[in-house]
Amino acid sequence: MYHTGSFIKGQSRVHHLDPRLKLAVTIVFSLVILRLEQPVIYTAGVALFVLALACGISLRTIGQSIKPLLFFMALIFVTHLFFGERKNDVAINNAFFDFSFSCFGLQQGFFVLWQFLCLIVVAVLLTVTTAPSQLVAAIKYYLRPFARLRLPVDDVAVMIMLAFRLMPILLAEKERMENARSARGFDPRRSGLLAGVKSFVLFASKIISGVFRRADEIALAMDARNYQRGERSSFVELKFASADYLIMVVLCCSLVIFVALNLYFG
Amino acid sequence: MIILQDVHYRYEPEGIDALRGVSLQIQAGEHLAVIGPNGCGKTTLIRHLNALLLPTGGRVIVDSLDTQDRTRHAEIRSQVGMVFQNPDTQIVGMTVEEDVAFGPENLRLPTAEIKKRVNESLARVGIAELAGRNIENLSGGEKRLVAIAGVLAMRPRYIALDEPTAFLDPAATGRVLSVIDRLHSEGVGIIHITHNMAEAALTQRILVMSRGCVCLDGAPRDIFARVEELKKIGLQLPQITELFIRLKASGFPVHAGIVTIEDALQQVISMAVQSKD
Numbered sequence: 001m002y003h004t005g006s007f008i009k010g011q012s013r014v015h016h017l018d019p020r021l022k023l024a025v026t027i028v029f030s031l032v033i034l035r036l037e038q039p040v041i042y043t044a045g046v047a048l049f050v051l052a053l054a055c056g057i058s059l060r061t062i063g064q065s066i067k068p069l070l071f072f073m074a075l076i077f078v079t080h081l082f083f084g085e086r087k088n089d090v091a092i093n094n095a096f097f098d099f100s101f102s103c104f105g106l107q108q109g110f111f112v113l114w115q116f117l118c119l120i121v122v123a124v125l126l127t128v129t130t131a132p133s134q135l136v137a138a139i140k141y142y143l144r145p146f147a148r149l150r151l152p153v154d155d156v157a158v159m160i161m162l163a164f165r166l167m168p169i170l171l172a173e174k175e176r177m178e179n180a181r182s183a184r185g186f187d188p189r190r191s192g193l194l195a196g197v198k199s200f201v202l203f204a205s206k207i208i209s210g211v212f213r214r215a216d217e218i219a220l221a222m223d224a225r226n227y228q229r230g231e232r233s234s235f236v237e238l239k240f241a242s243a244d245y246l247i248m249v250v251l252c253c254s255l256v257i258f259v260a261l262n263l264y265f266g
Numbered sequence: 267m268i269i270l271q272d273v274h275y276r277y278e279p280e281g282i283d284a285l286r287g288v289s290l291q292i293q294a295g296e297h298l299a300v301i302g303p304n305g306c307g308k309t310t311l312i313r314h315l316n317a318l319l320l321p322t323g324g325r326v327i328v329d330s331l332d333t334q335d336r337t338r339h340a341e342i343r344s345q346v347g348m349v350f351q352n353p354d355t356q357i358v359g360m361t362v363e364e365d366v367a368f369g370p371e372n373l374r375l376p377t378a379e380i381k382k383r384v385n386e387s388l389a390r391v392g393i394a395e396l397a398g399r400n401i402e403n404l405s406g407g408e409k410r411l412v413a414i415a416g417v418l419a420m421r422p423r424y425i426a427l428d429e430p431t432a433f434l435d436p437a438a439t440g441r442v443l444s445v446i447d448r449l450h451s452e453g454v455g456i457i458h459i460t461h462n463m464a465e466a467a468l469t470q471r472i473l474v475m476s477r478g479c480v481c482l483d484g485a486p487r488d489i490f491a492r493v494e495e496l497k498k499i500g501l502q503l504p505q506i507t508e509l510f511i512r513l514k515a516s517g518f519p520v521h522a523g524i525v526t527i528e529d530a531l532q533q534v535i536s537m538a539v540q541s542k543d
Binding site: 007131226236 | 355363384
């Protein structure tokens with residue numbers, strides 16, 4: 001079962017790249033996406049979608065990653081459409097509707113949505129093609145200099161790894177509890193506001209107590225396997241291969257092209 | 267050898283005495299089953315073996331290391347591996363190999379040695395082909411085997427397993443038991459909590475616990491001969507033992523101390539040969 005952000009094993013070139021490169025590229029591209037103007041952003045977005053598909057990431061997987069953010073995205077779009085800068089307003093008056101919206105707002109809304117989509121695809125590209133252990137190793141690599149400032153780098157890495165591990169467990173637990181409630185005839189759509197709030201509070205408190213119980217159990221299991229705070233060795237070997245250098249050059253070139261196009265059209 | 271000397275353990279703040287003066291010795295390479303009703307202290311007992319719990323009274327000594335000495339916990343936990351009842355709370359990694367590597371990473375072994383141990387452990391439990399698989403896509407039986415492999419990667423002398431076959435279907439149960447059996451034949455000491463009497467019957471020695479005490483300790487044949495005491499504690503006999511006791515009570519010339527299918531088969535064959543003669 002795919003959960004948002006889960007790694008999917010594959011054999012694409014991107015899968016085999018060094019996680020440090022992928023993490024750095026993700027950060028740089030995310031920042032660049034936020035600076036790109038129209039129409040360059042659309043070209044960049046299409047390129048990202050093509051890259052994602054080439055890596056074996058299906059549209060369904062991208063769709064599943066977008067799903068939890070749909071409400072937020074719709075809100076952004078509607079806000080731009082009706083409450084953004086009013087330019088080239090279009091009025092719709094008929095027997096059923098009487099309202100106006102801004103054409104500029106529509107364009108802006110679509111632009112922001114596209115930016116959002118691009119950011120999601122970049123994030124999906126990273127998480128789907130990079131095993132969590134590799135990602136953690138890359139984060140650990142970049143945090144290593146902060147060890148001099150007494151940042152517990154290895155502990156932070158273990159915390160990130162546990163967060164990755166706990167996410168699907170907690171989602172499964174939430175689903176189980178929802179099913180248990182439905183099996184006993186609970187329907188949130190039919191319950192009143194007060195009953196709904198009461199049930200939500202009960203549900204949330206159960207989830208939270210479940211999280212603490214799990215955390216305790218996992219901590220005990222980690223103790224049993226000799227986990228101690230401080231330095232640990234790693235199963236993951238980070239190696240920069242020739243393909244990584246090649247991809248780095250290609251990505252740098254494309255970055256320069258996009259920035260140049262942005263300056264030209266901007 | 268693991269030695270428990272008059273071990274007491276009290277859960278605070280509830281004030282529940284989970285262990286009340288347990289004394290026993292577990293030899294290296296021994297296959298031991300711990301049985302008893304729920305809440306009798308089985309899990310508490312095995313958690314003392316690798317210093318996850320420290321006795322509130324008495325001593326636990328693992329290969330001459332006292333568990334009260336916190337500086338030796340790393341060594342003790344490398345010697346005694348622990349497989350928990352629910353693999354979901356034991357598995358830390360996202361993929362099979364990452365999880366198996368967790369223990370050796372804690373031992374600060376070099377990457378090449380970690381990889382060697384991961385491959386070796388996965389092969390020992392027969393799941394080498396699952397190495398790169400996501401944990402979430404595994405069956406319950408496969409998760410148990412991953413948990414066992416994770417412990418094996420630390421190369422322990424003993425493994426304590428808390429109901430390793432609970433909630434598994436017969437095929438997965440058989441797979442887990444055959445792995446346990448193989449590890450025992452390779453010289454690993456096995457301490458195995460179970461509610462399944464047929465599983466307990468396959469071990470060399472059974473500890474019967476009740477209310478925080480070890481009330482019976484002996485070979486399966488001797489333990490299952492003490493029918494009334496077991497019933498008093500609330501335990502049942504293996505079905506095959508029960509069958510032969512009833513056959514004997516009905517006047518058939520059989521021995522009552524049958525605990526495994528192999529014993530029963532021998533009995534039936536010898537009876538058939540006798541009646542043929």
